[in-house]
Amino acid sequence: MNELIRQDLAAKPDGILEQVADKHGVPMQVVLDCLPPEAAMRVPGNLYQEIWQDLTEWGVITLVVHTRDGVFECEGSIPDGTLGHGYFNIHGETPIGGHLRMERCRSIYFIDRPFFGKRSCSVQFVNEEGGVMFKIFVGRHEDRALRPEQVTRFEALRTRYQQTP
Numbered sequence: 001m002n003e004l005i006r007q008d009l010a011a012k013p014d015g016i017l018e019q020v021a022d023k024h025g026v027p028m029q030v031v032l033d034c035l036p037p038e039a040a041m042r043v044p045g046n047l048y049q050e051i052w053q054d055l056t057e058w059g060v061i062t063l064v065v066h067t068r069d070g071v072f073e074c075e076g077s078i079p080d081g082t083l084g085h086g087y088f089n090i091h092g093e094t095p096i097g098g099h100l101r102m103e104r105c106r107s108i109y110f111i112d113r114p115f116f117g118k119r120s121c122s123v124q125f126v127n128e129e130g131g132v133m134f135k136i137f138v139g140r141h142e143d144r145a146l147r148p149e150q151v152t153r154f155e156a157l158r159t160r161y162q163q164t165p
């Protein structure tokens with residue numbers, strides 16, 4: 001199965017990963033694990049608070065929730081989060097807010113790959129079933145170019161966790 005997924009990814013390296021997962025009837029984590037090492041790096045989900053804290057300093061990003069029923073995108077700054085009542089609660093002066101069950105976060109992926117011909121960098125939070133809870137993408141300027149200061153932060157964060165045993 002994984003070899004077929006890798007063949008699909010090689011045939012369309014900038015395609016929609018959720019479509020590959022649906023085609024093969026597997027959770028997104030299986031597809032993420034089939035990406036080449038330079039395109040995907042996984043860290044344990046229990047690092048979410050450290051990673052989230054770094055993301056609060058990135059400025060305007062795009063948060064994406066992609067389900068079979070649609071894709072929800074929200075631009076804004078990542079607010080601070082606090083633990084309480086069984087949730088990681090995020091709140092602040094931004095359109096991004098809510099209550100997350102982060103104890104269900106099994107893995108976090110740093111994804112750096114083309115998407116429809118343009119470089120795309122994201123941090124994807126994966127749940128216990130291997131589904132993506134949500135994704136945080138490096139923001140883009142009006143001309144669709146990635147924000148270079150956020151690319152630098154993304155690369156630095158990924159490198160920091162590459163060196164973590």
